[in-house]
Amino acid sequence: MLLDFASLPPLEAYRWLASTVTPRPIAWVSSLSAEGVSNLAPFSFFQVISDQPPTLMVNVGSRDDGSLKDTLRNVQATGELVIQLVTFAHAEAMNASAVMLAHGVSEFEHCGIASEPSSKVRPPRVAGAVVTFECALAEAMPYPREQPNCHLIFAQVLLAHIDDAVLNEQGRVDAAKLDLVGRLGGSSYTRTRDLFSLQRPS
Template sequence: MQLDFSRLSPAEAYRWLASTVTPRPIAWVSTRAANGTSNLAPFSFFQVISDEPPTLMVNVSTRDDGSFKDTLRNVRETGELIIQLVSASHAEAMNASAQVLPHGLSEFEHCGIASLPGERVQVPRVAGAAVAFECVVDEVQPYPRATPNCHLIFARVLLAHIDDGVLLEGARHVDPAQLDLVGRLGGSNYCTTRDRFSMVRP
């Protein structure tokens, strides 16, 4: 089978890419508008892209009606965000926060998700998240530039909150079994990182 992506509709291209490039880590992004309203939303087009400076990238798509999601609006207003990783214990709450709510309504409040204040940024973080990265925005790039349908947020990490319970002895490494992350597959499917194997790189 071959797919000519030049002949696929955007929906078809998304379906094939999202169901084959898997599993994808999930960025559970909290932001705060200039008026103080908080927002929380998951994104699976997400990855670490640099260690110097330490930078994460989140792709925020434009809505079908051409409007911008609150996450993008907020980071443009304040330049700050917190990116949480999603452990299996938070899967249901993460999924609930994906609901499209009216502009300005906080998912923290609507979904009953407890929060804690950020330390380096004025953004709330998810209470109990095993890993949370406090970030500032280095760049926001529309893509593709000529006719953008998404924006790439380049988030530089200032501070990481890592639950002591997911650390191995000596606190220099993370125990993946305790971290128990959720990955995004195609459609409504997810996976966890419980099934693993090791290989020694040559």
């Protein structure tokens, strides 16, 4: 099969990309509006892009009507966000937080998701998340620049919370203990419990 992306409708292009570039980690992003209302939403177009400075990138698409999602509006207004990684234990709550709510309604409250204060930024973090990154906005770049349909949020990591329960005897992250979920195509997800190792050639 050959796919000419220049001739594919946007939805078809998305479906092919989302079902092949897998598994994708999920950024569970909490933010705070200028009025102080908390927001929580998952995004699977997400990756670490730099270690110096430590930077994560989250792609936040526009709504169907072209308006900006609350996550982007909040981050642009306050310059702060918190990115949680999603474990299997939090999968249902993460999915629930993807609900479309009116601006000014908190997903934390609507979905009954417990929160706790962050240390360096104002947005709250998800209570019980095993990996949390408190971040400052480095840049929010519209893409593509000519006719943007999304924004790329470059988030500089200020502080990380790592649950001791996911560490091994050497104090490093044990991938099996993390038990993260990754996004596949459609409504399918996977877990990071099926592991194998490869040694990089010298």
